[in-house]
Amino acid sequence: MSAPESLTGGREQRMLAIIETARAKPARFRDERITLAHGAGGKATQTLIEGLLVPALGRPGSALAQLGDSGAVLAGGARLAMTTDSFVVKPLRFPGGSIGELAVNGTVNDLAVSGARALALTVSLILEEGLDTEVLRSEVAAIAAAAQTAGVEIVAGDTKVVERGAADGMYICTSGIGAIDPRGTLSSDAIVAGDRVLLSGPIAEHGTAVMLARNLFELDASIESDTCSLWPAVDALLGAAGPALHCMRDATRGGVASVLNELARAAGVSVTVRAADVPVAPSVAAAAELLGIDPMYVANEGRLVAFVAPAAAEQALAALRSVAGCEQAALIGSVGQEPPGMVAVETGFGGRRVMDQLVGDPLPRIC
């Protein structure tokens, strides 16, 4: 690693350059079958989207091709954002939330991080034959309650029932439409070297809570999902930073690490994160340690990362911290130029290493 660097450093560096060139090429989708990894939000998902879906469905430069959390549409002069999401979490209920609540917050949050306040949602239910109607009742109530909290109306819905075994209890799909807030002009292209990276709260709580709720591990920890509407946090950021707020994402599947990788790649910048500044609750860190999973890759359902111009960063952070649930928001890193598309971590030991995209799926069906 260190001794022969004068001899091999040049060769090693050339090798690494070749790898980065290969990685920067648009992904080609070559897999023969869909595996769980394609749904994990990491490398395989990216390949599926960039290599199959976007080429087939998106025009170059279209809203879809921008790969945001939602797509912008113009309707009679109004700037709207539209998005859709489906939920297959197992188990249906877990500490801190349930599939119904997730289904509302997930879509509200995809709109929110695009700078849009959710106006209306549609809800589709796919139910498995034999589902206990008490479960259905309580999930519908959870949908209603979450919608009310988020201040969004459910305007249409659909119900399908499939044979026993063709679904696992219930799946929910929600679509949403929101009004883009005029205070912000958000886009991954707006991210530039020098930007600061903000995180809205402690990470990995949702994924860990769901994982523990499966009772696969003899581990007793009271960890609750972080699922919540992110609009109040977005509202505060837009108010404090306005145009200095360059881009946001909610760190769902694949966690903070995956979101940062996506954005670094999309914006052609590098991102450096200081590991010591990333808030992780001790119980979550301990559980992740036992499960052998890095919290940076674990899903959140109520956390966002925001890229803010340096001059506005402190102000944005203060505004974020004043929002209920975001008291532990933190400045976790900054944007640089080289090498483009790469996310690095400064370890507590003063070393630097890569924080790559997730490969494979350690935790299937987390949302």
Place this chain on the structure above:
Amino acid sequence: MRYVDEFRDAQLGQALAAEILAAADPGRPLKLMEICGGHTHSIYKYSLGDLLPASVELVHGPGCPVCVIPMGRVDDGIALARTDGLIFTCFGDMLRVPGSEQTLLDAKAQGADVRMVYSPLDALAIARNNPDREVVFFAIGFETTAPSTALTLRRAKAEGMANFTCMCNHVTIVPPLRALLESPDLRLDGFVGPGHVCTIVGTRLFEFIPADYGRPIVISGFEPLDILQSILMLVRQRQDGRCEVENQYTRVVPRDGNPRALEVMAEVFELRPHFEWRGLGSIPHSALGLSEAYREFDAEQRFDVPGVSVADPKACQCGEVLKGVIKPWECRVFGTACTPEHAIGTCMVSPEGACAAYYNYGRLAAPKQAV
């Protein structure tokens, strides 16, 4: 968590690094091998290489359980997994290990009932819940995980489970180390020893390394500070002209290991005459099969396992990586044809594999050196 945090404390780390720098002799480079994949992973994850002086070099060793599984065993596992009605269970890491045609994950996508488990007891529970189906557990690992497989089989026997078997791929750490130490081009000056293995087998087992081969070894824990301290202990041995087994991981490792674990292993397993290792070829007495008393739980006895031996792919240099002869990036296909998402070799699959650790964490090495 406090316990873990304490061993990751950055200031202590910097202090240890300073001590290593002071004790190391710049004129006499020290090439140290960390035997265990868990160490390799930690070293990259915390980029400990950044903290070492140029005269102390770390080389990665053969102790990654997934990395040493040859393609033939994967193919055998896939053939078993395809058996009608059978439930095939294994650790998650195994799912993406390439066989000659495909991975277990591919077989699963094609309909094989392959399930990821976190412990052999999970596999036994699946067998209990599916009494009308055969359940096979694909066991891998060094002496660290062998006792839990053994205990699971003991329990299966006590419960009279008729539908549970194990395809045993447990290996032992000493034979590949001996093979390594015997090789004529050996250029290692010492070893960071496998802490978890030693909690089972004790440190005594490693006394042959200084005695027969004149190389020091320090049994090390897995936190970054453990590893740095072990490196410091090795540097000190050189400084003092000593060559012995030392134990850094005293909070866990006793000299004689864990007698109860050894006892259940002796009951359930017996040494196989030969076992094929990925990249290292066939090594005598290097792996565990099920003993006579547990034959009925041996998947290789109950089912028709092809038992194929498949040569490693031509492009693959995993053997040289496992022996520490080349660095991961020196492999011809590293990072281009062989990546974590489409691996050719095993070292790119397991998080403990040197290639995966370097690819996932270490790709910054060169720009950093250029500074």
